[in-house]
Amino acid sequence: MGLFNWFTQEIAMDLGTANTLIIHNDEVAVNEPSIVALNRNNPKEVLAVGKRALMMHEKTHESIRTVRPLKDGVIADFNAAELMIRELIKLVYPKKPLFPPSWRMMICIPSSITEVEKRAVRDSAEQAGAKEVYLIHEPMAAALGIGIDVEEPVGNMIIDIGGGTTGITVIALAGIVCDQSIRIAGDEFTADIMEALRRYHSLLIGERTAEQIKIQVGAAMKDLENPPDDIPVNGRDLVTGIPKQIMVSYQEIAEALDKSIFKIEEAILKALEQTPPELAGDIYRRGLYLTGGGALLRGLDKRLSQKIKLPVHIADDPLKSVVRGTGIALKNYDRYPFVMR
The missing domain is CATH 3.30.420.40 (ATPase, nucleotide binding domain)
Structure with a gap:
């Protein structure tokens, strides 16, 4: 056998x-x-x-x-x-x-x-x-990975911030009740960081460097309880064409990502507007669940909670929930x- x-x-x-x-x-x-x-x-x-x-x-x-x-x-x-x-x-x-x-x-x-x-x-x-x-x-898959019983008649909102898309979904009775998907996620955050350094420091960096900046000092808010240290970033000076190094802080990155995170907030509010009232009551009691690599962005849960006035929970090991x-x-x-x- x-x-x-x-x-x-x-x-x-x-x-x-x-x-x-x-x-x-x-x-x-x-x-x-x-x-x-x-x-x-x-x-x-x-x-x-x-x-x-x-x-x-x-x-x-x-x-x-x-x-x-x-x-x-x-x-x-x-x-x-x-x-x-x-x-x-x-x-x-x-x-x-x-x-x-x-x-x-x-x-x-x-x-x-x-x-x-x-x-x-x-x-x-x-x-x-x-x-x-x-x-x-x-x-x-994310709801199952978090440990939610998807078959019960209770509404749960899952926000999955991946590399290419952010999916905002309300689940109940083993089905998707309403769903918003926007193409603002990890890749867009990386592009925002590249653009910010080009604009404000005349520094050209590649995708890999921008990804490392996002991991090391990426933040959704300019005021964090445990802020990361500034990090050195190497790239090419767009004015002279010579390689150079600058120091980058988490506040700069939070400012660079602000517009993209605002679009995610708008999509969450739109999804909540479409949610049937009984399920909205469940979401009010349970809060929102964040999964995906984007959930690891420092201060994102706090920022979303302040904007939406609901508790926001980050899944244990959000990268592996799905x-x-x-x-x-x-x-x-x-x-x-x-x-x-």
Whole structure:
């Protein structure tokens, strides 16, 4: 019987714009950036994937190109996505098995996804070796990952701030009651930081540097209880063309991100306006739940709470909430009506 179990293995995947996580045997087996490095002369040849590909990003010569196959939460480059998924699945078993297993795979997708985009995700998974593919909407997966009983007749609002999109969803009775999705999220924050340093310091920096600034001193408010120290940032002076270094504070970054966070606040208010009154009463008692990488932005929960006048809870380990929920749904795919075959 063990041999038959080997031939069908289950993996749950959070195929994100910024990071891809894979759960296998109840453990996060893969947690890598969603990026792949390809040989320009042979587009089917993968040179690196994940962290190794990210280290090459914006440092390549004419024979290598790095691709982020997902944009705004959906697949933008089908071939690169297929190659990336295939290579990431290989990381589940670093030692190549003699008989490769067939995969039963569950992938989470944005709730605003179109049928064409859904088909692209399914096809990519099948081309990468999946025999059975199930899809689940990200907000449902996030709610399961947080530990919410999605089947009870109680309203819960989930705010999932990922790399490409922010999804604001009200869930009750194992279904999505109302849903707002905006293309303001981690990638937009990174672009805001690049633009702010270009405008105010005449300093040109790359995506990787902006991402590191966001992680180290990213903030949603200019007044934090435990502020991070200023950090040195290296880039190219746009006036002289010579490399230079400046010091960047969290207040500067909070100012740079202000407009994007304001748009997220507006989307949350719009979603609350569309919420049926009985569910609104539940949300008033329970508050809002923040998940995704954007939830780690310093002071974001406090800022949202001040604006919306409701408690805001950050999920434990918000980066892994969605993939953990996807893993739970995969184990119980017969039980949940929202799992798509």
